Amino acid sequence: MKETNVTIINTNFGTKVLKNYEDYFVINSDFKIEDILNKKKVIFFNTLKNLEGIEIKKIYDLLKQNNIKYINVTNNIEEVLYTDYLIVYNDDQIIIEGKTLEVLKNDKLLKRVGLSLPFMVDLSLLLKDYGLVNDIYINKESLVDKLWN
Numbered sequence: 001m002k003e004t005n006v007t008i009i010n011t012n013f014g015t016k017v018l019k020n021y022e023d024y025f026v027i028n029s030d031f032k033i034e035d036i037l038n039k040k041k042v043i044f045f046n047t048l049k050n051l052e053g054i055e056i057k058k059i060y061d062l063l064k065q066n067n068i069k070y071i072n073v074t075n076n077i078e079e080v081l082y083t084d085y086l087i088v089y090n091d092d093q094i095i096i097e098g099k100t101l102e103v104l105k106n107d108k109l110l111k112r113v114g115l116s117l118p119f120m121v122d123l124s125l126l127l128k129d130y131g132l133v134n135d136i137y138i139n140k141e142s143l144v145d146k147l148w149n
Contacts, residue, residue: 005063007083007100008073009115016092017073018045024071033062041069049076056082078118080104081138088115101136 010017018026024043027036029050036042042063048056060082063070072079080086080100087097090113096103104110104121116122124136124143137143 005060005069005083006071006085006087007080008071008087008089009077009080010073010075010089017089018043021071024069033059036063036068037066039068042071044070044072044074046074048072048079049074053078077115081118081121088113101138104136 008017021041021043024041025039026043026045027047028045029047031047048059051059056079060070072083074080084100085098086100086103088095088103088110095113096106096109101121104117105125107117107122107125110117117125118138120138120140120143121136124133124138127133127143127147128136133143133146135146137146
């Protein structure tokens with residue numbers, strides 16, 4: 001894995017994936033921001049699942065401002081859009097990894113392991129197939145802006 005901030009989608013949501021990242025501090029669901037700020041590397045292990053998108057973005061912005069490397073291990077496909085690098089595990093094996101949008105273009109492979117695409121990415125790909133857009137959009141505002149302008 002590159003030294004970057006990563007989201008890991010784990011279809012078989014076991015803790016075995018954590019053994020590859022022993023130098024990261026695991027953040028539990030009852031965390032406080034103060035607990036994180038004194039760490040260099042953290043892992044959110046399905047910790048962010050109950051937070052709204054804006055709350056997750058605030059946490060990621062704070063981590064970036066404090067130069068804290070993070071990994072988000074989740075089974076929520078929508079959360080992959082917050083990082084630029086994605087690793088997809090299935091039965092504790094990496095099936096694909098790379099830049100997030102490049103991995104998401106492999107929708108057939110993802111569907112084969114039981115994952116769907118984030119809604120906005122899926123919609124962008126459908127609109128791209130019909131020639132209405134040329135790129136993949138990860139948020140509603142940019143897609144609407146492209147379609148109406």
